[in-house]
Amino acid sequence: xxxxxxxxxxxxxxxxxxxxxxxxxxxxxxxxxxxxxxxxxxxxxxxxxxxxxxxxxxxxxxxxxxxxxxxxxxxxxxxxxxxxxxxxxxxxxxxxxxxxxxxxxxxxxxxxxxx
Amino acid sequence: xxxxxxxxxxxxxxxxxxxxxxxxxxxxxxxxxxxxxxxxxxxxxxxxxxxxxxxxxxxxxxxxxxxxxxxxxxxxxxxxxxxxxxxxxxxxxxxxxxxxxxxxxxxxxxxxxx
Numbered sequence: 001x002x003x004x005x006x007x008x009x010x011x012x013x014x015x016x017x018x019x020x021x022x023x024x025x026x027x028x029x030x031x032x033x034x035x036x037x038x039x040x041x042x043x044x045x046x047x048x049x050x051x052x053x054x055x056x057x058x059x060x061x062x063x064x065x066x067x068x069x070x071x072x073x074x075x076x077x078x079x080x081x082x083x084x085x086x087x088x089x090x091x092x093x094x095x096x097x098x099x100x101x102x103x104x105x106x107x108x109x110x111x112x113x114x115x
Numbered sequence: 116x117x118x119x120x121x122x123x124x125x126x127x128x129x130x131x132x133x134x135x136x137x138x139x140x141x142x143x144x145x146x147x148x149x150x151x152x153x154x155x156x157x158x159x160x161x162x163x164x165x166x167x168x169x170x171x172x173x174x175x176x177x178x179x180x181x182x183x184x185x186x187x188x189x190x191x192x193x194x195x196x197x198x199x200x201x202x203x204x205x206x207x208x209x210x211x212x213x214x215x216x217x218x219x220x221x222x223x224x225x226x227x228x229x
Contacts, residue, residue, distance in 0.1 A: 042220075
């Protein structure tokens with residue numbers, strides 16, 4: 001079974017631009033979560049989607065948004081990019097929503113650099 | 116609120132020696148605990164999890180972890196370290212409550228020296 005895939009793997013943008021990242025979950029997985037990883041802040045939860053609805057949200061400004069499609073694929077968007085948005089963005093999929101015992105499986109991440 | 120601490124930023128161990136990466140947690144209900152490993156420029160790989168039952172959990176690549184409820188700890192162990200185990204290790208907790216997201220520790224960098 002194919003793992004979680006994320007595109008693109010690397011991205012360079014300038015301040016003020018916007019960016020869209022894509023995530024395809026493991027086949028059959030219906031829940032997709034997004035994380036931001038930086039050296040200073042570690043892994044921080046952005047949001048979780050299930051059945052095309054945002055079910056859970058971390059403490060990030062409104063510039064960070066996402067959506068999920070009917071095939072469970074998800075995108076996240078960051079508008080008006082700031083230098084501090086430079087990070088590795090990780091997507092994780094799990095079988096169902098919010099089941100505490102469920103394992104999240106991660107994609108390889110998208111490395112975003114904001115100049 | 117849930118939280119996870121990994122008290123050591125860096126752990127160094129010689130190849131062939133046993134290794135331990137420490138994790139302590141705080142949750143208000145039953146904890147579900149996970150270990151992940153991250154190699155350079157890669158995502159996180161799932162190693163093992165504790166849900167219930169036996170306090171000693173066995174996972175991938177020869178790793179195991181011991182759940183200790185009284186000490187609120189979930190330390191990762193391996194009897195004999197390999198140079199290829201060198202990576203960043205994350206402990207995560209999820210509270211026994213529907214809809215709670217994962218909370219990750221800050222990570223511990225493991226270096227296995229040949």
